[in-house]
Amino acid sequence: MTQAVVIDSxxxxxxxxxxxxxxxSAYIISATCWLLFATFVGIVLAYKFGAPDFAPGEWLxxxxxxxxxxxDTFYGWASIALVGLAYxxxxxxxxxxxxxxxxxxxxxxxxxxxxxxxxxxxxxxxxAGDLEYREWPWQxxxxxxxxxxxxxxxxxxxxxQRTMEDIYLSNWYTIGGVLWTCIIAxxxxxxxxxxxxxxxxxxxxxxxxxxxxxxxPLALGIFYYALPKLxxxxxxxxxxxxFAFWTNLSFYPILGxxxxxxxxxxxxxxxxxxxxxxxxxxxxxxxSANFLLTMRGxxxxxxxxxxxxxxxxxxxxxxxxxxxxxxxxxxxLQEVWHLTNFTVGHSHLTMYGFVTFAIWGGIYTLLPAAxxxxxxxxxxxLHFWMAGVGSFIYVISLSIGGTFQGLDWIRGAPFIQSVxxxxxxxxxxxxxGLLMFLSHIVFAWNVCRMTxxxxxxxxxxxxxxxxxxxx
Amino acid sequence: xxxxxxxxxxxxMIIIGVAGVITLACFVAMIWMLLRPGETGRDHPKRDIxxxxx
Numbered sequence: 001m002t003q004a005v006v007i008d009s010x011x012x013x014x015x016x017x018x019x020x021x022x023x024x025s026a027y028i029i030s031a032t033c034w035l036l037f038a039t040f041v042g043i044v045l046a047y048k049f050g051a052p053d054f055a056p057g058e059w060l061x062x063x064x065x066x067x068x069x070x071x072d073t074f075y076g077w078a079s080i081a082l083v084g085l086a087y088x089x090x091x092x093x094x095x096x097x098x099x100x101x102x103x104x105x106x107x108x109x110x111x112x113x114x115x116x117x118x119x120x121x122x123x124x125x126x127x128a129g130d131l132e133y134r135e136w137p138w139q140x141x142x143x144x145x146x147x148x149x150x151x152x153x154x155x156x157x158x159x160x161q162r163t164m165e166d167i168y169l170s171n172w173y174t175i176g177g178v179l180w181t182c183i184i185a186x187x188x189x190x191x192x193x194x195x196x197x198x199x200x201x202x203x204x205x206x207x208x209x210x211x212x213x214x215x216x217p218l219a220l221g222i223f224y225y226a227l228p229k230l231x232x233x234x235x236x237x238x239x240x241x242x243f244a245f246w247t248n249l250s251f252y253p254i255l256g257x258x259x260x261x262x263x264x265x266x267x268x269x270x271x272x273x274x275x276x277x278x279x280x281x282x283x284x285x286x287x288s289a290n291f292l293l294t295m296r297g298x299x300x301x302x303x304x305x306x307x308x309x310x311x312x313x314x315x316x317x318x319x320x321x322x323x324x325x326x327x328x329x330x331x332x333l334q335e336v337w338h339l340t341n342f343t344v345g346h347s348h349l350t351m352y353g354f355v356t357f358a359i360w361g362g363i364y365t366l367l368p369a370a371x372x373x374x375x376x377x378x379x380x381x382l383h384f385w386m387a388g389v390g391s392f393i394y395v396i397s398l399s400i401g402g403t404f405q406g407l408d409w410i411r412g413a414p415f416i417q418s419v420x421x422x423x424x425x426x427x428x429x430x431x432x433g434l435l436m437f438l439s440h441i442v443f444a445w446n447v448c449r450m451t452x453x454x455x456x457x458x459x460x461x462x463x464x465x466x467x468x469x470x471x
Numbered sequence: 472x473x474x475x476x477x478x479x480x481x482x483x484m485i486i487i488g489v490a491g492v493i494t495l496a497c498f499v500a501m502i503w504m505l506l507r508p509g510e511t512g513r514d515h516p517k518r519d520i521x522x523x524x525x
Contacts, residue, residue, distance in 0.1 A: 244501075
């Protein structure tokens with residue numbers, strides 16, 4: 001352990017708190033801008049399903065807008081928000097200060113530079129090809145990798161100068177996630193893997209690990225810090241949290257091949273991916289049970305704590321979405337669902353129902369603690385219910401419609417029949433998506449209140465459940 | 472379900488067997504930790520985090 005940094009003078013402490021709040025706020029504001037942009041693009045895409053001739057210009061074609069929506073959601077919104085939260089958790093849980101505020105600002109600049117350059121490149125038609133979630137040209141992905149390295153360096157440096165003996169569990173997850181993603185990002189760039197069958201294997205490896213080894217550990221790390229703080233109650237089993245960390249690390253990297261069942265990839269690799277998809281139930285069921293048992297007897301607190309409600313939905317999204325992922329990996333079911341809209345529903349259940357709700361829960365819990373500024377109860381309620389109902393409609397409609405689509409294909413119906421059958425579900429998808437987008441506008445307003453608004457009387461997380469609203 | 476790429480049965484059995492045993496052992500460990508969380512010490516890190524961070 002390096003030299004512990006203890007800040008004992010009130011003025012230095014004040015300065016340190018202000019610096020932390022400024023960095024944390026900047027990450028969240030930046031991420032919120034990307035959320036608004038990326039999901040607006042998503043709304044345009046949803047509209048195009050109903051009106052394919054709408055906005056026919058080459059810059060607005062489905063093939064260009066779709067990767068802009070996914071990449072900006074991944075690398076603009078979720079990545080920047082989670083790194084901002086991870087920094088706050090590292091500094092506070094280690095009772096220290098930033099290893100380097102400058103590195104944090106540089107990292108934020110690099111993340112944004114990558115997202116802006118990637119968006120422009122994709123819209124101009126520069127696309128790395130059919131490599132899902134790594135459509136950005138490799139030069140842009142190098143910028144993103146640089147942002148990850150800077151973040152890893154700063155997080156490790158911060159934790160190394162902690163004033164307490166143990167490294168709290170949240171930091172295992174967040175630092176682990178950043179380091180794993182550095183490896184994934186490097187593998188995705190190495191030129192000798194980018195052709196032939198090897199490229200297929202790396203594609204599966206990258207696309208699945210970009211979710212499970214990046215967003216999942218960071219979101220879980222936020223749960224492990226925010227939930228005990230909200231409830232003023234320790235996590236049910238710390239050991240199980242550590243066990244889930246190692247099982248996630250051991251099993252997840254092997255799963256990617258389940259995206260390519262029935263492909264020319266070696267059969268043993270596909271089978272191994274299926275078996276370890278089942279093994280992933282260990283960290284998923286164990287982790288979810290850990291969070292839910294931490295909340296035992298306190299579920300009623302959600303009536304007056306929207307931050308807790310966001311986290312609860314995030315935990316349920318993690319449990320249901322990940323379990324669904326295991327089920328989808330079975331050959332018999334993937335035969336029906338693969339390449340249908342069911343998969344789109346699944347990805348929204350995990351990236352939205354789990355990761356995005358986890359981020360929102362973390363922001364509503366921790367950002368007010370950093371800035372001393374709170375959103376209104378009405379703003380929280382509008383955000384929660386519109387996002388919750390919208391995503392529910394979205395996921396259910398695509399799950400049902402996607403199943404019909406797959407069954408149409410299996411029974412050999414003309415392809416256009418599956419399009420006709422999907423039509424009402426596309427409409428419902430648009431309705432759900434619109435509600436989700438409206439909730440993001442409210443969220444942006446809430447972020448403004450938490451960063452530029454007036455300070456409240458209460459500036460710390462209270463021992464009882466924080467209701468996350470101004471007093 | 473049979474597929475022409477399925478490969479030899481013995482190879483599939485070995486993969487499923489080894490991976491399955493690892494998976495089952497992890498399930499047992501998970502359930503054990505859920506039933507007996509322990510960690511009753513007052514200075515355990517999970518309680519320490521509840522103190523004021525500042």
